[in-house]
Amino acid sequence: MRIDIITVVPDLLKSPFEASIMQRSIAKGLVEVHFHNLRDYSANAYKQVDDYQFGGGAGMVMMIEPIDKCISELKEERDYDEIIYLTPDGETLNQGIANQISLQKNIILLCGHYKGVDQRVRDQFITREISIGDYVLSGGELGALILCDAVIRLIPGVLGNETSALTDSFQDDMLAPPVYTRPAEYKGWKVPEILTSGNTPKIETWREEQAYKHTLKRRPDLLKD
Ligand code: ADE
Numbered sequence: 001m002r003i004d005i006i007t008v009v010p011d012l013l014k015s016p017f018e019a020s021i022m023q024r025s026i027a028k029g030l031v032e033v034h035f036h037n038l039r040d041y042s043a044n045a046y047k048q049v050d051d052y053q054f055g056g057g058a059g060m061v062m063m064i065e066p067i068d069k070c071i072s073e074l075k076e077e078r079d080y081d082e083i084i085y086l087t088p089d090g091e092t093l094n095q096g097i098a099n100q101i102s103l104q105k106n107i108i109l110l111c112g113h114y115k116g117v118d119q120r121v122r123d124q125f126i127t128r129e130i131s132i133g134d135y136v137l138s139g140g141e142l143g144a145l146i147l148c149d150a151v152i153r154l155i156p157g158v159l160g161n162e163t164s165a166l167t168d169s170f171q172d173d174m175l176a177p178p179v180y181t182r183p184a185e186y187k188g189w190k191v192p193e194i195l196t197s198g199n200t201p202k203i204e205t206w207r208e209e210q211a212y213k214h215t216l217k218r219r220p221d222l223l224k225d
Contacts, residue, residue, distance in 0.1 A: 086140030
């Protein structure tokens with residue numbers, strides 16, 4: 001998968017791709033990430049990318065021209081499956097959306113700032129708008145990183161053990177069951193006996209029951225279907 005990220009603060013984005021799973025996905029050649037500084041596409045001597053809103057009102061708006069130039073340049077090179085705008089009024093990111101995006105080959109992520117982008121950018125270029133939750137961030141960059149992390153770990157071959165993403169919370173509209181590791185007893189606190197029994201079918205049943213109970217208690221909304 002190739003991910004092109006358009007931003008006014010590329011420095012905010014780089015380090016998460018230099019560690020852990022995201023770094024490994026790049027090292028394995030499964031993911032390519034390219035950062036595009038929107039200021040490089042500004043026609044203005046001051047590298048301005050925002051301006052006052054028409055009609056008045058507080059807050060600046062990101063201009064269409066630099067965004068158009070950047071997206072058009074990228075689209076000349078290859079076809080994109082999605083051009084995603086990170087915005088608090090987008091559809092809220094969930095595991096289903098992450099699964100869908102993980103199947104795509106080329107995507108662009110546009111990070112908004114200030115009051116957002118000129119509506120014509122959304123009308124003309126954007127194919128999907130995603131929010132990472134009902135709160136307002138200073139920009140779309142942290143949202144883009146969260147989306148990348150959620151998506152990249154689902155790409156086949158990125159995680160060492162292929163099944164580990166499949167058993168994540170939310171994959172079956174269920175939260176994950178509790179997990180334990182050695183020692184089997186610590187300060188008198190014991191691991192549930194079933195897990196050390198070696199009885200795989202029973203362990204599976206126990207995990208399903210635990211996942212169900214946990215979901216019922218914490219997120220009954222997930223069970224409504
Ligand atoms: N930009 C600002 N707030 C955001 C949010 N909640 N999700 C995605 N992008 C954003």
